[in-house]
Amino acid sequence: MIRFDNVAKRYPNGHEGLAGVDLSLHEGEMAFLTGHSGAGKSTLLKLIGLLERATRGQVWVNERNLNKLKTRDIPYHRREVGMIFQDHRLLHDRTVFDNIALPLVVAGMGHAETKRRVRAALDKVGLLKKEKVFPITLSGGEQQRVGIARALVSKPPVLLADEPTGNLDPELSREIMELFLQFNQVGVTLLIATHDVDLIQSFDKRIINLRHGRVADDCAGDPV
Amino acid sequence: MIPNKRSPKFKRNRNPITWLLRHAQMSLSSLGRLSRSPISTAMTAAVIGIALALPSGLHLLVDNVRDLSNTWDGTASVSLFLAESVTDEQAEAVRQQIAQRSDVADTQLIDRSQALAEFRRLSGFGEALDLLDSNPLPAVVLIRPQPQLEGADAYARMAEELQAYREIELAQVDLQWVERLGAITRTFDRAVFILAVLLAGAVLLIVGNTIRLEIQNRHGEIEIVKLVGGTDAFIRRPFLYEGLWHGVLGALIALILVLTALFMLDGPVQRLAGLYQSDFSLAVIDPFSLLGVAFGGPLLGLAGAWLAVGRHLAQIQPE
Ligand SMILES: Nc1ncnc2c1ncn2[C@@H]1O[C@H](COP(=O)(O)OP(=O)(O)O)[C@@H](O)[C@H]1O
Ligand SMILES: [Mg+2]
Secondary structure: OEEEEEEEEEOOOEEEEEEEEEEEEOOOEEEEEOOOOOOOHHHHHHHHHOOOOOOOEEEEEEEEEHHOOOOOHHHHOOEEEEEEOOOOOOHHHHOOOHHHHHHHHOOOOOOOHHHHHHHHHHHOOOHHHOOOHHHHHHHHHHHHHHHHHHHHHHOOEEEEEEEOOOOOHHHHHHHHHHHHHHHHHOEEEEEEEEEOHHHHHHOEEEEEEEEOOEEEEEEOOOOO | OOOOOOOOOOOOOOOHHHHHHHHHHHHHHHHHHHHHOHHHHHHHHHHHHHHHHHHHHHHHHHHHHHHHHHHOOOOEEEEEOOOOOOHHHHHHHHHHHHHHOOOOEEEEEOHHHHHHHHHHHHHOOHHHHHHHOOOOOEEEEEEEEEEOOOHHHHHHHHHHHHOOOOEEEEEEEOOOHHHHHHHHHHHHHHHHHHHHHHHHHHHHHHHHHHHHHHHHHHHHHHHHHHHHOOOEEEEEEEHHHHHEEEEEHHHOOOOOOOOHHHHHHHHHHHHHHHHHOOOOOOOOOOOOHHHHHHHHHHHHHHHHHHHHHHHHHHOOOOO
């Protein structure tokens, strides 16, 4: 599903995002990505979503070699990869409903089907009653749920999350992570970057530790 | 394991009905967005309107003036200078003969003594003339041609025929002001064309700049749309429609301006024409320049938006 072969990313200013990563996630797998600040977690996720391109090595996602993907195909690739960010990246002049509907609108989905899907996504994140409000009126945790609903509304096979609980207190963080576990149970492949090591250790999932742009540790979660 | 089967193709929506529907929605929502900032929309449209109205209005005016120089009766007169030997009686006979011609509307004889009196009155050289023993001025027959007679060629032919009379020394067509007017309208035509090109460029820049600002304002939104898989075409579309609508509104304003100006000028022009016994009126509207405005405005709007979009959208990438 996701595979990195000796991948390096050097930014135009000379900074090394990734120094050489080999990694593979099979379909339906869920893994946490940890590491010090600047270890390359965000860079790794950006390469999967094609927000950046690798400068060395090969990245495979959904059986496609991203190195060979044409620029005009990037939007179609992104429709298959849901992305969630620490800062939510919501449109503050649009309602919660319109924010979540955005991936469906850009894909040209019909009105009725869009409505149905957005409601289903809202239901999953527990925000059914908030569809008409503007994101600014929501708490940080609720805004993050809107971001999550937007990422999953088009049912992408892969979900990426970059420090999704970075701004949340421990209780809300746990709720968000449990939401991700639920998605994983229905077969979504998930890769979640976080530095909240205490929290993720209680989930018994694979943890990939990056250090200076390389995989330092890769421990599979022990089935209890 | 490296997957070695061919990469699966992306699904693309190619249903023409949904495509049309999306365009219709997009054009309406762009119009809606413009209507939410009515003042800046109106100002941009007004600037475009004036830029379009100016050359087309001037073009209409030049066209009408040209028309005027072609049809105004009494446009030209022909002066026949008679030979010195011709007596006053002979001169009157010549005048009567010429008055019979079908292309002549009116004739007037200025005999030699009248010519002298007029010259004395107008020139102020009266005393100098007193020194001469005889009147040096020839008799003149003035002809006002039939109004049907049109164009410098027809007058020239008439003058040539009249020149054949033994009594007539010189037949002179007073076409000067008609020719001058023709030269002036041609110069104006050229100037209006250059003005039109310059103003079209200005419209491109105005729309381009408006769209550029709009792209800057919606920078964050564009990033997010790209993030969730919006294609370049999808992102471009609302801006192109905005440019188009600016052009449409500008064209409407231009048409209103031109028609209002024509309407307001028509009264005075008819009074003026009346003074010259002409039934000329400014109502001659050249359909081509109006069509030019109606289509040129939207086209320029679209082109301006296209320029801005091409330059600025690619620079916005999500991080
Ligand atoms: N857009 C960028 N331009 C230049 N250097 C960058 C950019 N993004 C990240 N980097 C560099 O790449 C390295 C890895 O960054 P990042 O992937 O953001 O790490 P993490 O998310 O683990 O904190 C850092 O040294 C950082 O300075
Ligand atoms: Mg990061």
